[in-house]
Amino acid sequence: MADGTLRSLDTLETPALLVERARLERNLARMQARAEALGVRLRPHVKTHKSVALGQRQAELGARGITVSTLAEADHFSAGGAHDVLYAACIAPNKLPHALRLRRAGCALVVVVDSVAAAHHVAEFGRSQDERFAVAIEIDTDDHRAGLAPDACELTEVAAALAGGGAELWGVMTHAGGSYALSDPAALRAFAERERAGCVHAAERLRAAGHACREVSVGSTPTALSAATLAGVTELRAGVYVFQDLVMLGIGVCTREELALSVLTSVTGHQRAKGWVLVDAGWLAMSRDRGTAGQTHDHGYGAVATLDGRFLAELAFRDANQEHGILLAEPSLDVAARFPVGTQLRIFPNHACATAAAFPRYHVLDEHGELLPETWDRLHGW
Amino acid sequence: MADGTLRSLDTLETPALLVERARLERNLARMQARAEALGVRLRPHVKTHKSVALGQRQAELGARGITVSTLAEADHFSAGGAHDVLYAACIAPNKLPHALRLRRAGCALVVVVDSVAAAHHVAEFGRSQDERFAVAIEIDTDDHRAGLAPDACELTEVAAALAGGGAELWGVMTHAGGSYALSDPAALRAFAERERAGCVHAAERLRAAGHACREVSVGSTPTALSAATLAGVTELRAGVYVFQDLVMLGIGVCTREELALSVLTSVTGHQRAKGWVLVDAGWLAMSRDRGTAGQTHDHGYGAVATLDGRFLAELAFRDANQEHGILLAEPSLDVAARFPVGTQLRIFPNHACATAAAFPRYHVLDEHGELLPETWDRLHGW
Numbered sequence: 096m097a098d099g100t101l102r103s104l105d106t107l108e109t110p111a112l113l114v115e116r117a118r119l120e121r122n123l124a125r126m127q128a129r130a131e132a133l134g135v136r137l138r139p140h141v142k143t144h145k146s147v148a149l150g151q152r153q154a155e156l157g158a159r160g161i162t163v164s165t166l167a168e169a170d171h172f173s174a175g176g177a178h179d180v181l182y183a184a185c186i187a188p189n190k191l192p193h194a195l196r197l198r199r200a201g202c203a204l205v206v207v208v209d210s211v212a213a214a215h216h217v218a219e220f221g222r223s224q225d226e227r228f229a230v231a232i233e234i235d236t237d238d239h240r241a242g243l244a245p246d247a248c249e250l251t252e253v254a255a256a257l258a259g260g261g262a263e264l265w266g267v268m269t270h271a272g273g274s275y276a277l278s279d280p281a282a283l284r285a286f287a288e289r290e291r292a293g294c295v296h297a298a299e300r301l302r303a304a305g306h307a308c309r310e311v312s313v314g315s316t317p318t319a320l321s322a323a324t325l326a327g328v329t330e331l332r333a334g335v336y337v338f339q340d341l342v343m344l345g346i347g348v349c350t351r352e353e354l355a356l357s358v359l360t361s362v363t364g365h366q367r368a369k370g371w372v373l374v375d376a377g378w379l380a381m382s383r384d385r386g387t388a389g390q391t392h393d394h395g396y397g398a399v400a401t402l403d404g405r406f407l408a409e410l411a412f413r414d415a416n417q418e419h420g421i422l423l424a425e426p427s428l429d430v431a432a433r434f435p436v437g438t439q440l441r442i443f444p445n446h447a448c449a450t451a452a453a454f455p456r457y458h459v460l461d462e463h464g465e466l467l468p469e470t471w472d473r474l475h476g477w
Numbered sequence: 478m479a480d481g482t483l484r485s486l487d488t489l490e491t492p493a494l495l496v497e498r499a500r501l502e503r504n505l506a507r508m509q510a511r512a513e514a515l516g517v518r519l520r521p522h523v524k525t526h527k528s529v530a531l532g533q534r535q536a537e538l539g540a541r542g543i544t545v546s547t548l549a550e551a552d553h554f555s556a557g558g559a560h561d562v563l564y565a566a567c568i569a570p571n572k573l574p575h576a577l578r579l580r581r582a583g584c585a586l587v588v589v590v591d592s593v594a595a596a597h598h599v600a601e602f603g604r605s606q607d608e609r610f611a612v613a614i615e616i617d618t619d620d621h622r623a624g625l626a627p628d629a630c631e632l633t634e635v636a637a638a639l640a641g642g643g644a645e646l647w648g649v650m651t652h653a654g655g656s657y658a659l660s661d662p663a664a665l666r667a668f669a670e671r672e673r674a675g676c677v678h679a680a681e682r683l684r685a686a687g688h689a690c691r692e693v694s695v696g697s698t699p700t701a702l703s704a705a706t707l708a709g710v711t712e713l714r715a716g717v718y719v720f721q722d723l724v725m726l727g728i729g730v731c732t733r734e735e736l737a738l739s740v741l742t743s744v745t746g747h748q749r750a751k752g753w754v755l756v757d758a759g760w761l762a763m764s765r766d767r768g769t770a771g772q773t774h775d776h777g778y779g780a781v782a783t784l785d786g787r788f789l790a791e792l793a794f795r796d797a798n799q800e801h802g803i804l805l806a807e808p809s810l811d812v813a814a815r816f817p818v819g820t821q822l823r824i825f826p827n828h829a830c831a832t833a834a835a836f837p838r839y840h841v842l843d844e845h846g847e848l849l850p851e852t853w854d855r856l857h858g859w
Contacts, residue, residue, distance in 0.1 A: 108548075108571055110859060123507035139618045142799060166490075184800050187743035187757050188819040189490055195530055209746045214820040241746050241755050272798065361569035364591045364623050373623050375569050380859075381835060383765035416654065417524060417830055418546045418566050419622055436594040438569040446794055452761060453834070474836035475857050477492060477762075 099163040102466040105439060106400055109361040110380040111452035113127040117462040119337060126319065126336045133325040138162050138181060140334030143388045143448045145474040147175035163333045167191045171474045173202040175298040181205045183268065184281040185241055187232060188216040195224055204356035205265050209242050211249060214256035217238025229265040235274035236293030266310025269294040274317035278347050280396050287322035295327035299428040320348040336347055345390035357449045365431045372422040372434050376442055380414040382449035396420060397442035401463050404441060412442060484848040486784055487821060491743040492762040494836035499844040500737035501719060508718045509538045515707040518546050520563060522716030525830045527856040529557035544714045544745035548575045555584040563587045565613055565650065567615060567623055570598040571663060577606055587647050590614040591624045593631060598840045603643025611647040612639050617673030620656035627675040639781040648692025651676040656699035660729050669704035677709035703729040720829040738829045744820040747813045753818050754804040758824055760797040763776035764831035780804060781822035785846050786823060
């Protein structure tokens, strides 16, 4: 609002993406404090929020540098003043000219490889352009995706392939995304230790082979919130902790009171005989992410809540079409009387990264549930 | 390209969204010809493509009016010259001021309700603003989502609620989305007949009760391509037919040669021992839609194809993270030798509407697989 006055939620057209500022601030402070207690820098993964305003807030609280999942994010945040950027997915050769443009424009971009082939692509392109790309080698500490095993012979070969000009080794990085499958604190602590130990071991192997391996970068929200020590690590990466979500709740690394992101929706109709409440948040708003399906509590397409954020156990978000959500009520409920057309509800998402991606901006709530005048834009696309 | 010359696909940064123009044109012509053969107008659902350029092409080929799933689409296409707009989801009361702005700006917007409560919201707001909203009543012909059953007592009550000023009945509309669960041509034909007959019956009930029910609007891509007759219907709606997708292929209403949409991706690495090829199209690019999971052929997160569009049976798109796709190869394959880092592949999506939603624009291919100079923007968000 131009006049800066507060508005109530019912002035918003639905669906709309909401952030509770007080919860967000607590989440940011919690992770920053953890990184400091563990003696490492925090390099937040901005793929979750994709918002320059939010990245700046992380930096104000002590974060150093950012992690991105695309070069479009690097462009966007670099233009917003964040120049220390780790692009944390192995780079495809067709992106090297873009990476070069970023570096020439003043962005201290670090790119990632996990093979001799990719290292050669980067080094050769660097030599041809008279550029020295800073390169991290990805380590696979939990067998879940990309990266070289900490003991892989190829590790030193990749470092050697980076040593002939055109590139220089920045360090090693890993992401123990397999932690998303856990829910026991002891198992999470052990998983965090496996992530740390594997990445530190890879760094030591490189150093023993004569390669300067300055940085050791690890992290995922579950392991970051579970690690007992990060000895030998230089920086911690995490993304979803800013908002938390139902998947993190199921893993056990956050509480309901830390869920900072939700979708505001409106009741558009009912199928009374079936106990259905139809709302205007479908899979485009919520995403098709069903990350809680394998957890103890399956939240369907999201947890239905009142306007002030209390979970409504009597409604399950059962199915979704593009712009329709189908909420199934307990059989005894008269849905049309209890949730008339126009009723506003909030839906907490399974996966914050996926849900936020559908929206161009965040609306911000204060601690009383009132809308603040500001909105925060977010980046879309590649 | 400013100079208008063709480019080959390997000049594109990945992931990128591709449309094959010749296939698109055949798909557009096929549906237009069907509508004409069945003696009805075609009102395409633009929620699939969200592109003004593509909507204009549909109009050039004979389409009359458009269907939208959000008022943001109504804004966008109306600004692009399409003023005959059916907003095909029951309207939440908080959107009425927006609908009013559209009508005052010259958009002949039709809104939808399926309850007396919603009809009262529209009519009362219309009276308060000295506006007569054109309103369709949604009919539920297949028990799958919103709408009143063709025989519901409430049907005439809704029409009566619209008759007191502030609104006027435009007609009835239905969408037999349950057709997505079928794959037998005879069952599809019967389902299309159920959709037609139910909606026409509802219109006749309204007319018998003295309400002018001018329009009878039906459709979904599977039923539109299967209907034997549309007697009593005035217009046909369909969306995904423009691109077709793997779900439509599984239903049996298109062939592989009609799949016009795909995602260009690059190989970024491998896990050789596991037979994994890692690519830079993850769930953000493909969406989490697993619409083929319940069909005869489960395509995972999409069908992997060569640069010239041939399906690669030896690679299955098994898992996806935000910016990573994991393709699983047949055990005998040496993945790094066969698909080296930098190899470009194309992925045909399960659900075109969901995959396209992640991208800000389409890149267009000619019939030889060369990139045309133009790109088509698409709308994002609400």
